[in-house]
Amino acid sequence: MQQLFGLNKREVAEILRRKDINPTTQRIEIAYLLLQRPQHLSAEEILQKLNKEYEQVSQATIYNTLRLFVDKGVIRELVFSPDRIYYDSHIMPHHHFIDVETGKIYDIPLESLPMKDINISGIDAEVLEVSMMIKGRLNQPS
Amino acid sequence: MQQLFGLNKREVAEILRRKDINPTTQRIEIAYLLLQRPQHLSAEEILQKLNKEYEQVSQATIYNTLRLFVDKGVIRELVFSPDRIYYDSHIMPHHHFIDVETGKIYDIPLESLPMKDINISGIDAEVLEVSMMIKGRLNQPS
């Protein structure tokens, strides 16, 4: 199973409906932006991009909607820094690399980081999310 | 190599000195509390614990000192939730399990989560930190 990106607004609305979200104009705009491609955006970045040409969505609605989307599983919340939350439009399992120089987040496909025989001994729990974060310094392709 | 806990204040001062930190009264108090055992404390929790009996360390100093300790490698910063930063007194590599019910953080020893053949293909970088976080719901030992 793979995730689709670059959908049109009608298709985005359908995705929201399937996730039990009333597809209002603002919610479609936000989801349409996010689901263009796999990406990591902060609330502020989303606000700027959406309202670049004219005021489309208020700050309060952005925040309310992002939280709703996370709860409903449309996007994933990334908490790597205390500064701001990033929202990941790519919800299939994968890991992240953060370049400490730029703060940019890169996806790491699961296959690139094979983990065999995972077995969390000593902890008896229902696992909801596994997330691997790697911080480092990108080597410049000079 | 293993990390020592439960040191006395003289030993704590020595550890700070070795990490290029001037061991002042307040810094020793904070480090002494943290290095009692492997634990995860927020700034607020540290403030409360230290000043329980009488005012020992101000809030500003707690925050300044925690940041200093992180920079000098005395403790490790855990950013798992946007709410607050937790400080991990256990700096040997290990992973974390977060109980979504209580917010409590549990250590997962490396051996419990064996990862063979790690190979981050596609990314050419100097790796500074690897951190695996598992969110879940603890099964009650009813």
Added chain:
DNA sequence: TTGCGTGCAAACGCTTTGCATATTA
């Protein structure tokens, strides 16, 4: 006595929220 550390209080910045208005079913 000079630089570093501490602490008060105010500022900061991201996020949340109360409430009135607007929109939708």
Added chain:
DNA sequence: TAATATGCAAAGCGTTTGCACGCAA
């Protein structure tokens, strides 16, 4: 027309900071 969503502005809250004072080398 009842329920839900939006948006403004203010509040909230963890963290940082400016600055004056204190302390130690």
